[in-house]
Amino acid sequence: MAQQNIDGPPQQAKGVTRRDFLRLGVWAGLFILAAEGLAATVASLWPRAKAGGFGSVVTAGKVGDFPVGSMTYFPEYRFYLSRVEDGFLALNRKCTHLGCVVPWQKDEQSEDKLAPKGRLNCPCHAGIYNRYGQVVGGPPPRPLDLHPIAIEGGVIKVDTGKIVLRETYSPSQATRV
Ligand code: FES
Structure with a gap:
């Protein structure tokens, strides 16, 4: 006569439950790892704009730090x-x-009257720009684009999230001190 276990489920049923539990644990672990990876990726992208990186308004310095004729990268x-x-x-x-x-190129001959040396040379097709961003040589079709500037309490703020296209230089493009 076959014996019956009346104190609980059959042994085989217990083994399957344990395996399922382990499988579930592995999947949960993988899910958590994937979620952490995704969160880290999003976090690495998101704060750039919030913390003042390219694409946001950034502080360049004080007006007095930049004499006329200076070009600061x-x-x-x-x-x-x-x-x-x-x-x-x-x-x-x-x-x-x-x-x-x-x-x-700080040692190249200047293409403006603000200083004797310094200009921007494009290495790709020999485009040349002066301190106003105007094209003075090569194939570029228009001056370098601008980012809007605001001066607050003698501090220069540049909005790197906005681009202003132009066809030529006009004094109204410069932010006055
Ligand atoms: S990309 Fe600058 S001159 Fe062509």
Whole structure:
């Protein structure tokens, strides 16, 4: 006569439950790892704009730190701050021809009257810009784009989230001190 276990479920049923439980644990662990990875990725992207990175309003410095004729590069914010006689220009570093990054060449002959040396030379097709971002040579079709500037209490703030296109330079583009 076959024996029956009357104190609980059969042994086989207990084994399946334990396996299912382990499987569930593994899946839960994988899910948590994936969720953490996703959260870390989102967190690494989100704070850039909130913490004052490119795409937000950033502080460039105090007006007195930048003499007329100076060109200051902010690589993390992707613009040059140029001080001309009319005020400040925040020049986007992207060439208006095909988008190469345009480096400042401090030892090259100047293409403006603000200083004897310094201009922007595009390495891709030899586009040349002066301190106003105006094209003085090569194929770029228009001046370098601008970012809006606000000066508050002598502090220069640049909105790297906005781009202003232009066809030529006019003194009204410069933010006056
Ligand atoms: S990309 Fe600058 S000159 Fe062509």
